[in-house]
Amino acid sequence: MMDYTKTKNYLDMDLLRFTTAGSVDDGKSTLIGRLLCDSKAIFEDQLEAVEQSSKQRGDGYVNLALLTDGLKAEREQGITIDVAYRYFATPRRKFIIADTPGHVQYTRNMVTGASTANLAIILVDARKGIIEQTCRHSFIASLLQIQHILLCVNKMDLVDYDEGVFNKIVEDFTEFASRLEVPHMDFVPISALHGDNVVEPSANMPWYRGAPVLYTLETVYCGNEFNHVDARLPVQWVIRPQNHQFHDFRGFAGRIAGGVFKPDDEVMALPSGFTTRVSGIHTLDGDLDEAFAPMSVSLTLRDELDVSRGDMLVKPHNVPKVSQDFDAMICWFSEDQNLQTGRKYVLRHTTKEVKCVIKDIRYKVNINNLHKIEDDLNIGLNDIGRISVRASSPLFYDPYRRNRLTGSFILIDEMTNDTVGAGMIL
């Protein structure tokens, strides 16, 4: 086996970000605990602390959920309140888990976790089958453009490892998922508690020919996370060194949100529309021949153009949409106030911040069956709907489906400064 601790191998590993969703007591934390434990990402002192707490709580077994539920209130109430991020690596890959709670009222957290994920693990209790929450979680994964769902049918030990139970759930889910936009789906029967099909194939389910959970995570294709077609550089900051050596240096710094930039490429600055060429791509470690998403770079340009934060560098033959008016799917996060048409919000999109007003609420989605609701347009906490927005100045955007980084925005309430909504431009 390759030794991934050797620096060269380690640096070559790629990264998979995944999110986990399930209802309360679906065994999600147990699954994560097991992945961390078996990949040796949990240390002895952490395990010891969990054993201690479990004993004190009278859990009767080592409650691995305590590994992820770190806050006082969570331990007291035995629930997960917030997105917790966990890390582990195998010789093949490094993983970031966004562990999100399954309660009905915390859809907000699932959207948050899903926004940066390449894959979603959705847990189902083998005894209960596909329930409303499964549908909700799958819909959110699809809405956020997660490319891969891994449906884990857990607690197979409680249904005697019955193949029929598993097949029925797969069938039900496949039927529901035909209405989603998730290109890849895998199904694994597991018992997180006993470790069946988590890291090692299960001897209790010889009828299952597929891979265990970990192997799937290690091998699933994750190279399509970024758009490498449409060149987009939202300008974050202009680097102007105040010294002799770099007297006239003006570096347009940012993280590439799509496509590829090379020296001599013709580029257009938005909103001005002026064009010039890239004179160089600079880093502390030397100049680069090309830059692509998600690299953080700084570009210098041949001609002196007026470009500042919030502007975008693109290619003249492939420009994003430039408009003040657009439609978007919105997920609402505010506990205090519903989304209000006619009201002004602060909108953050790429590196740009503008004011906006909600012109219209077109419909609300019943996230349990994906039906459009047109007679109740109240969008409150955890609701998802389609809205029309007018921004105070034009945004440079792509549809979210084409580019997650140039198609997403958040809404901020001016009174409370809270992040009240997450939007995906259609």
Add this chain to the structure above:
Amino acid sequence: MHSYNLSHIKELESESIFVMREVAALFEKPVLMFSGGKDSIVMTHLAAKAFYPAKPPFPLLHIDTGHNFPETLEFRDRLVKKLGVQLEVKTVQESIDKGRVKEEKGPNASRNSLQIVTLLDALEALGADAALGGARRDEEKARAKERFFSHRDEFGQWDPKKQRPELWNLFNSKKEMGEHFRVFPLSNWTELDIWQYIAYEKIDLPVLYFTHEREVVNRNGTLLAKSDFISLLEGESYETKQIRFRTIGDMTCTGAVESKAFSVEDIVEEVAAARVTERGGRADDRRSETSMEDRKREGYF
């Protein structure tokens, strides 16, 4: 075919640089909290990259407990010179002298939690509206719930239940007067990532991280270095051991590990094989199950 796939370490580097540039652009007066530990050293390295060829547009802020290893301070001064940035030092001693905090008593007395007041006073005095820190989510379970942009109220407090959701790479930096943000560009790095990166980038570190002989006392399983700030309890004695430090904090609470790791490569191997977290040797985290959360709520790093 040409592959446009960034390795995970490069992706993390790029993410951290992005976050630092956001901080520079979104805040009036950011500072970088510098402790002399490896994470804050990596932070300065990333800051140099983020703004090259200009200098990082924020000063370093060091909260000096007065219980630092002398090696840390030497290293700090050399680094500041090399980076050409400004250094602000605020001391816990000053907070004690002004009567802002009271020194702990007893053999396990530490100035660790006193730093909170010094830090909050310093941020206010400097008019800092954002403080960049090198905390990572893998360090501790309360930190696992931390945001990149972490809002602090006018008393510098963290309310874990009222955190703003953080989506994509869009950060909400809105605040009222007197409030501030803590920003953690290394959120997604693990201890092993940090060491691998140090090896790859050949980043200079204080000698404390490498093996050396030192007189230490074993207190409840933690090996504490001999210093003026430690007094021996009955039955305790110093012994000379071949040790190094996995983290660097105060001499009063930073535990050493027995190690022969001579180079960064040795350390990488040691970290990869380690069965105890790096904070496992920190007496400050052992005080209670939620001691990190408690300190963070009050305004800790």
